[in-house]
Amino acid sequence: MSVLSVRPANISISDRNVLWGRRLRNVLVTISLLAVTTLVIIPFLWMLIMSVKTTGQILNDPFGLPADVRWQNYVRLFFDPQIAYYRYFLNSLFVTGLSVLLTAILASLAGFGFGRLRYDFKFRGAIFALLVFALILPPQILYLPQFTLMAGYGLINSHWSLILIYAALGLPVSTYLMATYFSQLPTELEDAARIDGCSDLR
CATH class of the missing domain: 1.10.3720.10 (MetI-like)
Structure with a gap:
């Protein structure tokens, strides 16, 4: 019994250029979307970090990580009658x-x-x-x-x-x-x- 081998058709240079062009476009689109997503997420992350800081930490180091995470800020926000x-x-x-x-x-x-x-x-x-x-x-x-x-x-x-x-x-x-x-x-x-x-x- 003989086994028939099918050789793939040769891809022309123009087809290769089209294929590489599509791959490059997909890479550029992915990088652009990741950059836009990062720009959108960063303010929310910064807001979350600021919410667990003390007032002194916010004034002294607004862009740094909190030295002491204060979840009490959320407790005060929701349950303090003065804030309402x-x-x-x-x-x-x-x-x-x-x-x-x-x-x-x-x-x-x-x-x-x-x-x-x-x-x-x-x-x-x-x-x-x-x-x-x-x-x-x-x-x-x-x-x-x-x-x-x-x-x-x-x-x-x-x-x-x-x-x-x-x-x-x-x-x-x-x-x-x-x-x-x-x-x-x-x-x-x-x-x-x-x-x-x-x-x-x-």
Whole structure:
């Protein structure tokens, strides 16, 4: 019985160059991703190291390792009534949750109106252009008008001032994304839903 040996086909020089080019590209991409990941992780590691130091160690050697790891800092953070960390956490949770909910509801309704071509109301293009223009406005120029507006409504030092401002700042980009999404939906899907008895809101 004879054994047939199959010799691999010779790889041309151009194919070798393509193969080495792909390997080099993969190596460069991997190195770049590792560098970016390191830059992202370093601040979190530094923050963790600083959290287990004393105030004197932070002031004297902010970039060094802690001489004495003080886990008591976390115990004090969560259980010291003078700090009341839970209150700040609940405030952030309440403000963020309502802001996201309000933004999602308003952006969905506005995005549906801008995204579907059959809703050709007056000044539709101009209003949508203003929303897109609001994306490039720096937030610093809005500080004084926001404060004046909230002071006029008597909402200074309240949760609702933050909720309304965060929702208003998130509306332009959210409305733009929702309008882009609704514009890509086929009209046949909307017609089929109307035949089944769905309204615009549903």
